[in-house]
Amino acid sequence: MDKQNKNNKVSLSQVARAAGVSKxxxxxxxxxxxxxxxxTRIKVMAQVDALGYLPNRLATVFAGDQSSTFIGVSIxxxxxxVFAQVLEGIDRKLGTFGYQSVLGLTQHTLNxxxxxxxxxxxxxxxxxxxxxxxxxxxxxxxxxxxxxxxxEIWDLNSSPLDMSVGINxxxxxxxxxxxxxxxxxxxxxxxxxxxDTANAATERLNGFCKAVEGAGGQVVKQLCLxxxxxxxxxxxxxxxxxxxxxxxxxxxxxxxxxxxxxxQYCTGKGLKVPDDIGIAGWGDLPIASVMKRRMTSCHVSxxxxxxxxxxxxxxxxxxxxxxxxxxxxxxxIPGSTVRDxxx
Amino acid sequence: MDKQNKNNKVSLSQVARAAGVSKxxxxxxxxxxxxxxxxTRIKVMAQVDALGYLPNRLATVFAGDQSSTFIGVSIxxxxxxVFAQVLEGIDRKLGTFGYQSVLGLTQHTLNxxxxxxxxxxxxxxxxxxxxxxxxxxxxxxxxxxxxxxxxEIWDLNSSPLDMSVGINxxxxxxxxxxxxxxxxxxxxxxxxxxxDTANAATERLNGFCKAVEGAGGQVVKQLCLxxxxxxxxxxxxxxxxxxxxxxxxxxxxxxxxxxxxxxQYCTGKGLKVPDDIGIAGWGDLPIASVMKRRMTSCHVSxxxxxxxxxxxxxxxxxxxxxxxxxxxxxxxIPGSTVRDxxx
DNA sequence: TTGAAAGCGATACCAA
DNA sequence: TTGGTATCGCTTTCAA
Numbered sequence: 172m173d174k175q176n177k178n179n180k181v182s183l184s185q186v187a188r189a190a191g192v193s194k195x196x197x198x199x200x201x202x203x204x205x206x207x208x209x210x211t212r213i214k215v216m217a218q219v220d221a222l223g224y225l226p227n228r229l230a231t232v233f234a235g236d237q238s239s240t241f242i243g244v245s246i247x248x249x250x251x252x253v254f255a256q257v258l259e260g261i262d263r264k265l266g267t268f269g270y271q272s273v274l275g276l277t278q279h280t281l282n283x284x285x286x287x288x289x290x291x292x293x294x295x296x297x298x299x300x301x302x303x304x305x306x307x308x309x310x311x312x313x314x315x316x317x318x319x320x321x322x323e324i325w326d327l328n329s330s331p332l333d334m335s336v337g338i339n340x341x342x343x344x345x346x347x348x349x350x351x352x353x354x355x356x357x358x359x360x361x362x363x364x365x366x367d368t369a370n371a372a373t374e375r376l377n378g379f380c381k382a383v384e385g386a387g388g389q390v391v392k393q394l395c396l397x398x399x400x401x402x403x404x405x406x407x408x409x410x411x412x413x414x415x416x417x418x419x420x421x422x423x424x425x426x427x428x429x430x431x432x433x434x435q436y437c438t439g440k441g442l443k444v445p446d447d448i449g450i451a452g453w454g455d456l457p458i459a460s461v462m463k464r465r466m467t468s469c470h471v472s473x474x475x476x477x478x479x480x481x482x483x484x485x486x487x488x489x490x491x492x493x494x495x496x497x498x499x500x501x502x503x504i505p506g507s508t509v510r511d512x513x514x
Numbered sequence: 515m516d517k518q519n520k521n522n523k524v525s526l527s528q529v530a531r532a533a534g535v536s537k538x539x540x541x542x543x544x545x546x547x548x549x550x551x552x553x554t555r556i557k558v559m560a561q562v563d564a565l566g567y568l569p570n571r572l573a574t575v576f577a578g579d580q581s582s583t584f585i586g587v588s589i590x591x592x593x594x595x596v597f598a599q600v601l602e603g604i605d606r607k608l609g610t611f612g613y614q615s616v617l618g619l620t621q622h623t624l625n626x627x628x629x630x631x632x633x634x635x636x637x638x639x640x641x642x643x644x645x646x647x648x649x650x651x652x653x654x655x656x657x658x659x660x661x662x663x664x665x666e667i668w669d670l671n672s673s674p675l676d677m678s679v680g681i682n683x684x685x686x687x688x689x690x691x692x693x694x695x696x697x698x699x700x701x702x703x704x705x706x707x708x709x710d711t712a713n714a715a716t717e718r719l720n721g722f723c724k725a726v727e728g729a730g731g732q733v734v735k736q737l738c739l740x741x742x743x744x745x746x747x748x749x750x751x752x753x754x755x756x757x758x759x760x761x762x763x764x765x766x767x768x769x770x771x772x773x774x775x776x777x778q779y780c781t782g783k784g785l786k787v788p789d790d791i792g793i794a795g796w797g798d799l800p801i802a803s804v805m806k807r808r809m810t811s812c813h814v815s816x817x818x819x820x821x822x823x824x825x826x827x828x829x830x831x832x833x834x835x836x837x838x839x840x841x842x843x844x845x846x847i848p849g850s851t852v853r854d855x856x857x
Numbered sequence: 858t859t860g861a862a863a864g865c866g867a868t869a870c871c872a873a
Numbered sequence: 874t875t876g877g878t879a880t881c882g883c884t885t886t887c888a889a
Contacts, residue, residue: 179661182882193860198884207858223659228636229582230882233572233865237884241616241637248602250800255598259591262619271634273584274615276605291614293571294582316566318522406804428801435804457593458771458801461749461778525866536876541868550874573866576881580868 181222189218201226232295238319242484243291243299245275245284247366250399252428253454253473254302257324260477261300268485270297277302279366285310292317298484303370304328304335320487324480326371327498334487336480336497337371343469344375346503347423347451348382355512356421356449357388362408362433363425365395372400372425375453379423392416400425405432421449421509427456427468434466434508449509467506475499524565532561544569575638581662585827586634586642588618588627590709593742595771596797596816597645600667603820604643611828613640620645622709628653635660641827646713647671647678663830667823669714670841677830679823679840680714686812687718689846690766690794691725698855699764699792700731705751705776706768708738715743715768718796722766735759743768748775764792764852770799770811777809777851792852810849818842 187197192211199207200215218224232239242265246254262272273296275287285307291299292313298320306314314321314332321333328335351359361379363372380390394412398404405424409432413419424430430452434444442448444464455470476499486493530540535554542550543558561567575582585608589597605615616639618630628650634642635656641663649657657664657675664676671678694702704722706715723733737755741747748767752775755765767773773795777787785791787807798813819842829836 184882194883195860195885196858199859202884211858223655225632225656225659226636227638227882229572229576229638230865231884233576233867233881234883235865235885239572239637240633244617249592249598249605250602252595252598255592255595258617259593259619262592262617266619266630269633271637272617274587274601274605274617276602276609287609289568290583290612293569294584294614295570295572312566313568316568402800403803431801432804435806439806457745458774460746461775463778463782527866537867538869538876539874542875545868554874570866573881574868576865576883577867578869578881 180227181224183224183226186215186218186222186224189222190214238297238488239295240270241273241291241294241296242270242481243275243288243296244272245277245287245299245301245303247277247279247302248399249276250401251426252401252456253426253471256473257302257477257480260474260479261481262477264478264481265485268481270481270485279370281305281307281310285313288313297488298322300324300480300484304331305370306332320484322480322484324476326374327496329496331495334483334493334495334497336476336483336499338471338476338499338501340371340374341378341381343453343471343501344378344380344423345382346378346501347375347453347469348379348388349386350503350505351421351423351449351451351509352383352386352388353513354449354509355514356509358418358420359383359388359390360412360416360419360422361390361393361424362405362412362422362429363393363395364398364400364404366397375425376423391419401428402432402435405429406436407432409433409436419448420512421445421451424450424452426454427452427459427466428454430466430468430508431456431458445508445510451506451509455504464508465504465506467509468504470502470504472499523570524567526567526569529558529561529565529567532565533557581640581831582638583613584616584634584637584639585613585824586618586631586637586639587615588620588630588642588644588646590620590622590645591742592619593744594769595744595799596769596814599816600645600820600823603817603822604824605820607821607824608828611824613824613828622713624648624650624653628656631656640831641665643667643823643827647674648713649675663827665823665827667819669717670839672839674838677826677836677838677840679819679826679842681814681819681842681844683714683717684721684724686796686814686844687721687723687766688725689721689844690718690796690812691722692729693846693848694764694766694792694794694852695726695729695731696856697792697852698857699852701761701763702726702731702733703755703759703762703765704733704736704767705748705755705765705772706736706738707741707743707747707772709740718768719766734762744771745775745778748772749779750775752776752779762791763855764788764794767793767795769797770795770802770809771797773809773811773851774799774801787851788853794849794852798847807851808847808849810852811847813845813847815842 187194327337530537620626670680794810
C-alpha cells in the first residue's frame with residue numbers, strides 16, 4: 172500500500188517515487204522544462220500514465236508566482252439572448268488560450284455583483300470581465316486592490332477602471348430616434364425593463380429621447396417593466412402602453428425580443444405594421460434572419476464583443492500593448508417595421 | 515514597510531501581526547470558529563478592514579481537507595437557447611449555496627469535453643455537471659478516479675456514472691410521432707442538426723421514427739445539418755427538405771427555434787400552416803408565449819432541469835440522500851401548427 | 858543531469 | 874483563550 176494523501180489522489184511525489192527519481196525531476200519533466208535525460212523523461216511519463224496522475228494546479232498557483240487560468244465573468248442574466256451570445260464569445264475565446272470562465276449571474280444588481288466579486292477574487296483569478304460600468308464603492312475598491320486586469324464590457328467606458336470593450340448605447344438610441352423622426356414619426360412610445368442600476372438600456376432611451384425631442388417629436392410614454400427583457404414582457408408591455416397612451420405612432424423597444432413580442436401583440440390585435448403602428452428594436456437577434464418583415468433595429472455583434480473582451484484580457488496577461496477602450500460599433504438596420512410617413 | 519508576499523496581497527499573518535495576535539487566532543476569528551474573546555475579535559476585524567484583507571481560498575482548500583466551491587459545468591453551446599436556460603438554472607441555484615460554475619463550452623464534441631475535463635479537474639472542483647451521457651473512454655476514467663460527485667444532465671441516464679437529471683428524449687419523439695400519426699399524418703419529414711456524438715436530438719428522432727413507422731406512416735426525409743440548432747438553419751433546412759422530398763405533410767424539427775425558422779420559410783413561400791403543411795418543434799421556447807399560432811411542441815422546463823441538477827449536486831456534497839436519477843418530465847403541446855387530417 | 862531544502866497561505870492538532 | 878508546529882502539492886533556489 173503506497174501512502175496516499177487525504178484526497179486519495181495521486182501526487183507528484185508518488186509519481187516520482189514510482190519512477191525512482193526525485194519529485195523535482197518529475198516536476199521538470201511534467202513542465203517540459205528541459206534539463207533531464209530522455210531516459211528519465213520516459214520513466215516519469217510511464218508512471219504518470221500508469222498511475223493516472225493529474226496535476227493539482229491549485230498547488231502550482233499557490234507555490235509559484237504564476238497566476239491561475241480563471242477569468243471571472245459577470246453577466247446580468249442568460250434569459251436575455253444577447254448576454255448568452257456575449258458569454259459564448261468570451262468563453263470560446265478564453266478556451267483557445269487555455270483559460271476558463273468562472274461565471275457570475277448578477278441579476279442586474281450591484282449587490283449581487285459585489286458579493287460575487289469578493290468570492291471570486293478569493294480564488295485568485297487571473298482577471299475579471301464585468302458587464303457594466305457601474306459597481307458598488309466596495310466592489311470598486313476591491314477591484315483596484317486586486318492587482319489583476321479588469322475588462323468592463325457592454326457600455327463603452329471612456330475612463331474605465333482598467334479596460335473597456337463595448338458600444339455607445341446613447342448613440343444607438345439617438346440614431347434610432349433621429350431615423351424615426353426623419354421618417355415623420357412624432358409621437359413615440361418606449362417599452363423596456365428597469366433594474367436598480369442605471370444601465371445601458373437606459374442610455375439608449377436617453378439618446379432616443381434626446382433625438383426625438385430635438386426633432387420636435389415626443390416620447391409620449393415610457394414603460395419600464397420589472398421583468399426580463401424578452402418576448403412576453405414585450406407583448407404585455409405593448410398592451411399596457413397602448414392602453415395608457417393614445418396616438419402612439421411607433422414603439423421603440425429595449426431589444427428585438429421585446430419588439431417581436433410587441434409585433435405579435437399588435438398584429439394579433441389587428442393593427443397593421445407598419446401602416447398602423449411602427450416597431451423598432453435593438454440588437455438584431457438571430458430570429459431576425461428568418462422573418463419576412465425585417466425588424467427595424469440596430470445591429471451589434473454580441474459574439475464579437477465577447478471575443479474582443481477575451482482578447483484584450485489575454486493581451487494584457489501576456490504583456491502585449493492593448494487599447495484601454497474598444498468600440499465594437501453598431502449599424503442601424505432600416506428594416507420594414509416602420510415606414511416613411513412624411514410623404 | 516511591512517513585508518508583503520509576492521502578489522502584493524495582504525495575508526493572514528500580516529493581519530495577525532498588525533492585530534498583535536497569532537495567525538491561528540486570526541484564522542479562528544475569520545472562520546467564526548469561537549474560542550476567542552470579543553476584544554480579540556474586534557482587534558482582528560479592525561485590521562481586516564484596515565488592510566482590506568481578502569482570504570486566499572486556494573490556500574484554504576490546499577491546507578484543509580475541504581474542497582473548493584467550484585462546480586465544473588459543461589454545456590454544448592449557448593447559441594441554442596435551451597442550454598442557456600439550463601445554465602441559468604444551474605448557476606443561480608449554485609450561487610444560493612455559495613458555489614460557482616466553471617464553464618466549459620464543448621461544441622458538442624467529446625474531444626473538447628475530454629480536454630476540458632482534464633483541465634477543470636486540475637483545479638480541484640467540488641463536483642462536475644456534464645451535459646450528455648456519452649464521454650470518451652479517457653474522460654470516463656478520469657471521472658471515475660476523480661472521486662467527486664458527477665451529475666450528467668439532459669438525457670436521462672438510468673445507469674449514470676453517478677447521478678443523472680434529465681428527460682427521456684426518445685419518449686418525447688415517440689409521443690410526438692404518435693400524436694401526429696393519430697391526427698392522420700403519414701408522410702413526415704425531419705429537420706435537425708448532427709454532431710460527432712450520438713445525442714439527445716437523435717434519440718428524439720429515433721423515438722419519432724419508431725412511432726411513425728409503427729402507425730404505418732413513414733419519415734420520408736431526415737435532414738441533419740452541420741450547424742447550430744437555431745432559427746436560420748431551420749429556415750434553409752426546410753427549403754432543402756421540401757426540394758428533396760415530395761409529399762411531406764408535416765415536418766418535425768429538432769427544436770422550436772428551428773421550427774419557427776421553418777414556419778417562416780413555409781409561410782413566406784405561400785404555404786398555409788397547418789392546411790398545406792404541419793410544423794412541430796420541441797422545447798417550448800419563450801418565443802412561443804407571444805405567437806398567435808401556438809407551436810405544436812413539447813414543453814420541458816429547462817430552467818428547472820438546471821436547478822434540479824444543482825440541487826442534487828449540493829445534496830450530495832452535504833451528504834444528504836439524493837436520487838441517482840431525476841426525470842424532469844415533459845408535456846406534449848398540441849398547438850395549432852398541425853391539424854386533424856383524419857376527418 | 859539530478860536532488861535537498863525552503864516556502865507559498867491557510868488549517869489541524871496539540872500544548873500551554 | 875491562545876499560540877507553536879507540521880502539513881497540504883508543488884516550484885524556486887541552490888548545491889552537487
